[in-house]
Amino acid sequence: MLDLLRFRRERGWEPCDAGTYADAWAQFGGSVATHPQVVERLAAFAGIPVRYLAWVENGQLQAAIATWGRHLALSKDVLKKQGKRGLFDLGNAELILPLAPGAQVALRHRARYLSELMAPGITTLQAQPEGLALAREPEQYSKKFRYNQRREQRLLEEAGGLIRPMLSLTASEQASVYSELFQRRWGFAATGQEHLAEVFDLLREFMTGSLIYLNDQPVAIQILYRVEAPRWISLEYINGGVDPQQRDFSPGSVLSFVNTQDAWAEARALGKPLRYSFGRADREYKDRWCHRVACYQT
Incomplete structure (x- = not known):
């Protein structure tokens, strides 16, 4: 059942390594909370492994994400669930994901405070009541x-x-x-x-x-x-x-x-x-x- 849920959640995405994620960030940009070194260092500090995923079309990298299970990496919810609530503080950081201009991807992992910059390229966004x-x-x-x-x-x-x-x-x-x-x-x-x-x-x-x-x-x-x-x-x-x-x-x-x-x-x-x-x-x-x-x- 867990494998089926992950398959559905990751449909359109494929596993990649940290280097590919870093390449995507360097090429397409991102924010503090998605920066490769911020993710890598805080995830290691928390002792929670990161699963990196890439969206590739016609052999071209279009987007990449860093995940903790069904959430994006560094999620407060995951820290809380693992008994590490408040281990570090990134506030309610604006999330800008490495996403190629003109790309269209489906993000099914849980995330909040996704930037307005993501609206044209992520097809699964829902408006959040609170703004930034x-x-x-x-x-x-x-x-x-x-x-x-x-x-x-x-x-x-x-x-x-x-x-x-x-x-x-x-x-x-x-x-x-x-x-x-x-x-x-x-x-x-x-x-x-x-x-x-x-x-x-x-x-x-x-x-x-x-x-x-x-x-x-x-x-x-x-x-x-x-x-x-x-x-x-x-x-x-x-x-x-x-x-x-x-x-x-x-x-x-x-x-x-x-x-x-x-x-x-x-x-x-x-x-x-x-x-x-x-x-x-x-x-x-x-x-x-x-x-x-x-x-x-x-």
């Missing part, structure tokens, strides 16, 4: 908004605030700062707190952005992962933490401004669109920074 929040381009903010953000940044720096690159910290230091500021902001522990240093080390080459210190103490941090695809930049804002005692200086808002501005500047220097995802469009603060876009599920 993607950061607006800098010019889409009002002049008053941009003025206020620059003013807040200036006041913070005049009070002794310092903006530092995330990669100036070791993975252990990042984990310690993030754990502390997340707990202060939200009142509970960050997802996968006991494994943060290991995960941050595994994904260090993808980590980007800055954090803020005030009087030599960290006051705001955001976990951002970035990958460069052939035709766009994918950046995921996973989560963050801030010291609520410093709200007079709005360090969280300043950090969002700095990180988004820097990411847009870098993407434009490369001549590529930026898909800077804040995850699910479920909080009012995201509407300040983002516009809502459709996403899909299977």
Whole structure:
């Protein structure tokens, strides 16, 4: 019965190796949560083998996916089922699969937050009630908004605030700062707190952005992962933490401004669109920074 179910689910797909999947991603693009090394490293960390599948037509590779059983790889549902809930946190990441332009494929594995970019090429998509929040381009903010953000940044720096690159910290230091500021902001522990240093080390080459210190103490941090695809930049804002005692200086808002501005500047220097995802469009603060876009599920 299980073999029959898998046969139906994989109809049109054929097993391939990790190298073929990586070739498809390098050729067609993808997002943070589908990047070959992100998949390989986190799957190995979780101890859950990946089954790679390719869609081939007339001898030409059209698409590839990485799977955990009936789900796409790195699924929260699979982690939960295997008693590894919260082992690592990718938020509600936008899923962009390696898919050739003009291709038509049927995806029957379970997935959520599939990108609007997938709509023309995947025939089995269903609209998802929740949308995704993607950061607006800098010019889409009002002049008053941009003025206020620059003013807040200036006041913070005049009070002794310092903006530092995330990669100036070791993975252990990042984990310690993030754990502390997340707990202060939200009142509970960050997802996968006991494994943060290991995960941050595994994904260090993808980590980007800055954090803020005030009087030599960290006051705001955001976990951002970035990958460069052939035709766009994918950046995921996973989560963050801030010291609520410093709200007079709005360090969280300043950090969002700095990180988004820097990411847009870098993407434009490369001549590529930026898909800077804040995850699910479920909080009012995201509407300040983002516009809502459709996403899909299977």
